[in-house]
Amino acid sequence: MFIKLDLESNEPIYIQLVHQIIAGIAKKDLEPGDRLPSVRSLASDIGINLHTVNKAYQLLKQDGLILIHRQKGVVVNPEGIPQADEAYRKQLNDSLHPLIAKSVCRGLDEEEFLHMCSRLFKEFYDRKEEEK
Amino acid sequence: MFIKLDLESNEPIYIQLVHQIIAGIAKKDLEPGDRLPSVRSLASDIGINLHTVNKAYQLLKQDGLILIHRQKGVVVNPEGIPQADEAYRKQLNDSLHPLIAKSVCRGLDEEEFLHMCSRLFKEFYDRKEEEK
Numbered sequence: 001m002f003i004k005l006d007l008e009s010n011e012p013i014y015i016q017l018v019h020q021i022i023a024g025i026a027k028k029d030l031e032p033g034d035r036l037p038s039v040r041s042l043a044s045d046i047g048i049n050l051h052t053v054n055k056a057y058q059l060l061k062q063d064g065l066i067l068i069h070r071q072k073g074v075v076v077n078p079e080g081i082p083q084a085d086e087a088y089r090k091q092l093n094d095s096l097h098p099l100i101a102k103s104v105c106r107g108l109d110e111e112e113f114l115h116m117c118s119r120l121f122k123e124f125y126d127r128k129e130e131e132k
Numbered sequence: 133m134f135i136k137l138d139l140e141s142n143e144p145i146y147i148q149l150v151h152q153i154i155a156g157i158a159k160k161d162l163e164p165g166d167r168l169p170s171v172r173s174l175a176s177d178i179g180i181n182l183h184t185v186n187k188a189y190q191l192l193k194q195d196g197l198i199l200i201h202r203q204k205g206v207v208v209n210p211e212g213i214p215q216a217d218e219a220y221r222k223q224l225n226d227s228l229h230p231l232i233a234k235s236v237c238r239g240l241d242e243e244e245f246l247h248m249c250s251r252l253f254k255e256f257y258d259r260k261e262e263e264k
Contacts, residue, residue: 019230026236065237084240092240093248095231098151099224100252104158105197108216108224110253114246116225120232121242 003046013048017056025065025076026124033078036066135178145180149188157197157208158256165210168198 005016024030036057037045043053057074060066064082068074084092103113137148156162168189169177175185189206192198196214200206216224235245 019233022230022237023233026233081237081239084235084238088238088240089248092231092235092245093252096249096252098154099227100249101151101155101158101256103216103224104253104256105154105213106216106220107213108220110250110257113224113253114249116221117228117232117246117249118242120225120228121236121245124233124236125242 003042005046005048014052014055014059017053018059021056021060022065025081030076032076032080034076036074036076038073135174137178137180146184146187146191149185150191153188153192154197157213162208164208164212166208168206168208170205 003017003020005013005020007013009016021030021036030036036042039050039053039057043050057066057068061068064077066074067077100113103109135149135152137145137152139145141148153162153168162168168174171182171185171189175182189198189200193200196209198206199209232245235241
């Protein structure tokens with residue numbers, strides 16, 4: 001899996017790392033049980049701080065996306081990713097709320113917004129289809 | 133306009149403040165030219181730090197949502213909110229990408245995601261209709 005960080009971005013590196021790994025799982029580049037590099041080796045490979053990688057891994061662990069074993073290392077949750085529950089739906093709703101408020105302010109309408117979402121879903125689904 | 137902050141939230145207070153003001157503009161509780169409280173008075177009203185309010189106002193100013201005059205104080209951009217441009221569309225796409233990746237991981241499908249978005253748009257549009 002290819003990690004692409006934008007060091008010029010306003011988005012903190014650990015958040016970029018979390019997003020890239022989640023996208024990797026969504027695209028099935030990373031499957032349940034797959035091993036991820038250790039904190040130390042990922043930090044050294046992409047030339048970032050140990051703590052940055054650790055922070056990203058801890059967030060992914062909290063969300064049940066990865067497991068961190070002292071011996072086996074870091075793996076994508078082999079029991080599969082926890083499915084969306086009420087807490088996840090509330091969190092998603094809270095994340096979408098400001099994006100939609102801002103779009104309404106800026107005159108970007110519902111149709112265009114939904115179209116943008118559909119196109120992004122398609123990006124992941126297409127990748128899943130290719131695998132079959 | 134009513135500001136409601138969640139001090140227990142993981143979301144920084146200044147971000148919450150930005151979101152509430154954007155939502156106020158989207159719902160037309162705040163219209164172009166409307167005055168907002170000064171940094172000092174808002175900070176004292178809601179019992180938060182001056183710097184927190186200042187950080188929120190600076191972000192809103194950068195986005196062209198408010199103007200900060202030395203004499204006239206803080207106002208919602210009287211020339212109206214800048215309409216969505218290519219830079220805004222790219223930013224929105226970048227914000228939606230991780231939310232959709234995560235939803236794909238968690239098995240929350242496109243239909244439910246779009247439905248959630250539509251419901252949020254409706255929340256703002258309904259408020260706009262009521263005003264007429």
